[in-house]
Amino acid sequence: xxxxxREGEEWIFLSSKEANLLSAEETRAxxxxxxxTHVIHLAAMVGGLFRxxxxxxxxWRNNVHINDNVLQAAHEFGVVKVVSCLSTxxxxxxxxxxxxxxxIHNGPPHESNFGYAYAKRMxxxxxxxxxxxxxxxxxxxxxxxxFGPHDNFNIEDGHVLPGLIHKTYLAKKEGKPLQVWGxxxxxxxxxYSLDLARLFLWVLREYDEVEPIIxxxxxxxxxxxxxxxxxxxxxxxxxxxVIYDTSKADGQFKKxxxxxxxxxxLPDFKFTPFKQAIKETCDWFVANYxxxxx
Amino acid sequence: xTFSLRSCSHSAHNASALTPDLxxxxxxxxxxxxxxxxxxxxxxxxxxxxxxxxxxxxRAIERVVKEExxxREEEEWIFLSSKDANLMSAEETRAxxxxxxxTHVIHLAAMVGGLFRxxxxxxxxWRNNVFINDNVLQAAHDFDVVKVVSCLSTxxxxxxxxxxxxxxxIHNGPPHETNFGYAYAKRMxxxxxxxxxxxxxxxxxxxxxxxxFGPHDNYNIEDGHVLPGLIHKTYLAKKEGTPLQVWGxxxxxxxxxYSLDLARLFLWVLREYDEVEPIIxxxxxxxxxxxxxxxxxxxxxxxxxxxVIYDTSKADGQFKKxxxxxxxxxxLPDFKFTPFRAAIKETCDWFVANYxxxxx
Numbered sequence: 274x275x276x277x278x279r280e281g282e283e284w285i286f287l288s289s290k291e292a293n294l295l296s297a298e299e300t301r302a303x304x305x306x307x308x309x310t311h312v313i314h315l316a317a318m319v320g321g322l323f324r325x326x327x328x329x330x331x332x333w334r335n336n337v338h339i340n341d342n343v344l345q346a347a348h349e350f351g352v353v354k355v356v357s358c359l360s361t362x363x364x365x366x367x368x369x370x371x372x373x374x375x376x377i378h379n380g381p382p383h384e385s386n387f388g389y390a391y392a393k394r395m396x397x398x399x400x401x402x403x404x405x406x407x408x409x410x411x412x413x414x415x416x417x418x419x420f421g422p423h424d425n426f427n428i429e430d431g432h433v434l435p436g437l438i439h440k441t442y443l444a445k446k447e448g449k450p451l452q453v454w455g456x457x458x459x460x461x462x463x464x465y466s467l468d469l470a471r472l473f474l475w476v477l478r479e480y481d482e483v484e485p486i487i488x489x490x491x492x493x494x495x496x497x498x499x500x501x502x503x504x505x506x507x508x509x510x511x512x513x514x515v516i517y518d519t520s521k522a523d524g525q526f527k528k529x530x531x532x533x534x535x536x537x538x539l540p541d542f543k544f545t546p547f548k549q550a551i552k553e554t555c556d557w558f559v560a561n562y563x564x565x566x567x
Numbered sequence: 568x569t570f571s572l573r574s575c576s577h578s579a580h581n582a583s584a585l586t587p588d589l590x591x592x593x594x595x596x597x598x599x600x601x602x603x604x605x606x607x608x609x610x611x612x613x614x615x616x617x618x619x620x621x622x623x624x625x626r627a628i629e630r631v632v633k634e635e636x637x638x639r640e641e642e643e644w645i646f647l648s649s650k651d652a653n654l655m656s657a658e659e660t661r662a663x664x665x666x667x668x669x670t671h672v673i674h675l676a677a678m679v680g681g682l683f684r685x686x687x688x689x690x691x692x693w694r695n696n697v698f699i700n701d702n703v704l705q706a707a708h709d710f711d712v713v714k715v716v717s718c719l720s721t722x723x724x725x726x727x728x729x730x731x732x733x734x735x736x737i738h739n740g741p742p743h744e745t746n747f748g749y750a751y752a753k754r755m756x757x758x759x760x761x762x763x764x765x766x767x768x769x770x771x772x773x774x775x776x777x778x779x780f781g782p783h784d785n786y787n788i789e790d791g792h793v794l795p796g797l798i799h800k801t802y803l804a805k806k807e808g809t810p811l812q813v814w815g816x817x818x819x820x821x822x823x824x825y826s827l828d829l830a831r832l833f834l835w836v837l838r839e840y841d842e843v844e845p846i847i848x849x850x851x852x853x854x855x856x857x858x859x860x861x862x863x864x865x866x867x868x869x870x871x872x873x874x875v876i877y878d879t880s881k882a883d884g885q886f887k888k889x890x891x892x893x894x895x896x897x898x899l900p901d902f903k904f905t906p907f908r909a910a911i912k913e914t915c916d917w918f919v920a921n922y923x924x925x926x927x
Binding site for chain 2: 327328329330331333334337341345378379380381387388391395398399401402403405406407
């Protein structure tokens with residue numbers, strides 16, 4: 274839509290309806306059918322804090338299977354480049370800040386989602402193994418907290434921003450207070466999905482390293498959950514009480530990531546201002562409430 | 568190879584609903600109850616499946632079980648090799664579990680190799696071992712196996728670390744670059760064990776031996792590990808009247824554990840060790856040896872009298888990997904390891920006597 278696709282290019286967007294990537298056979302069938310030269314690998318089993326804490330085995334196994342099926346099929350079908358998607362939640366729990374791309378494996382991840390975290394880390398291990406054994410340059414990006422239209426707005430399973438948007442929407446509709454889980458003090462860097470998408474295209478076309486790259490606003494733009502909640506409240510015009518339920522876990526207190534590598538490559542890239550991105554996302558949610566994933 | 572099937576005795580257990588017919592390869596849950604799995608860590612009679620049973624460690628366990636009253640009454644031990652099942656296939660793995668219905672598993676099967684093969688094939692070492700391990704652990708879980716003891720290695724520890732290393736440090740940093748594929752695959756056994764415990768309460772665990780040696784090793788000079796490689800090379804050098812070429816400087820330090828000692832400890836872990844966190848099985852730090860010391864012991868054991876040359880153009884691998892056996896000593900303060908030279912002599916004698924059939 275933004276002249277992202279160039280002449281002669283073909284883009285195929287798969288969903289779980291077309292192939293169950295947990296199955297090696299179905300994955301190969303998709304590669305056989307489309308014969309891609311490049312792959313952006315986003316598929317994963319994902320969930321919020323609370324679901325991860327209960328099902329570490331499922332998050333570990335299912336993601337390892339998906340990732341291996343996609344990477345191995347790509348290798349066997351001669352795909353030139355695969356860009357996979359990691360996450361800052363996979364970094365070591367005990368670490369100095371800001372975290373950067375060299376630190377991914379420097380210690381165990383946070384206990385709450387170690388299954389998911391290790392599965393994502395192993396994408397980087399497998400990329401390096403493909404490079405060592407075959408010279409193929411598969412790589413990965415590491416976004417911080419992504420938000421935007423088409424998110425999973427399920428309050429139980431979703432991530433913090435879409436969860437807040439959905440809860441605020443309901444609180445407004447039902448005339449009740451907004452309950453925010455946790456203290457509101459945890460800090461996060463957020464990246465608007467459309468900004469991430471523009472950067473993904475740059476990585477696919479120009480970024481040549483096997484080592485991953487963090488895609489994020491800078492450290493100076495780190496925000497508290499409370500700040501984010503206030504932005505959502507403002508965007509949706511919610512006027513009731515906001516209550517912080519401190520009996521619920523905060524997850525990691527902070528995960529400050531450095532975007533110095535990105536800035537070295539793209540010093541002039543402009544991120545969409547947070548409040549504006551929140552407004553666009555909330556407007557989308559209100560307009561698409563019935564069909565939104567929740 | 569399967570040991571003789573024995574009928575299950577019900578006298579010790581409250582098994583009024585069970586009959587001997589149901590016990591054998593019948594309802595898995597009934598078999599588990601009948602086998603008397605007690606909550607305090609010690610176990611009653613077991614049916615133990617050993618994957619990788621024809622390898623260095625598997626053969627040692629088999630010998631201890633058969634010859635040292637390692638096998639208790641009512642127990643059944645099944646030693647699998649790759650001939651029985653390709654564990655890289657989920658279907659074949661499940662078929663084996665379906666057939667044998669084990670209550671316990673000692674999981675030794677893996678794709679292994681020496682320094683030089685690992686350096687060239689990190690992808691294969693990563694993928695194949697992840698498949699094997701996932702197939703075995705998941706089948707064990709699905710078939711309600713009470714306990715799985717897997718086998719890690721000290722070569723999977725972080726490269727940049729303080730010494731001695733201990734069980735809590737496995738994931739504290741990246742492994743050595745030379746074998747990161749193998750190392751991460753082994754580390755993920757511990758991750759999967761913890762995930763099985765977190766989600767289902769399974770107490771699957773793992774041991775971490777240092778460098779194992781003994782009869783039935785892989786003595787291939789290109790692919791094998793340092794001690795069997797030395798033994799084979801010394802044997803050939805003696806036979807052909809040529810010098811013995813040792814790869815590397817000889818200064819790298821290692822703790823070695825004789826396979827029969829490891830086997831005795833494996834049985835203890837299977838029966839008594841209750842933690843999910845792994846346990847290092849090794850001689851103590853004070854018994855760390857240089858490759859040169861080990862080469863000299865092999866030369867002496869085989870009666871080699873020619874020159875010994877150290878080829879320093881070849882990689883040493885990690886300079887040292889000193890592991891602490893404090894946890895083991897806390898549990899078993901009096902365990903006696905076979906003295907190194909005696910173990911080398913036994914291993915060399917075995918190799919000479921079995922040269923034709925030895926894996927090489």
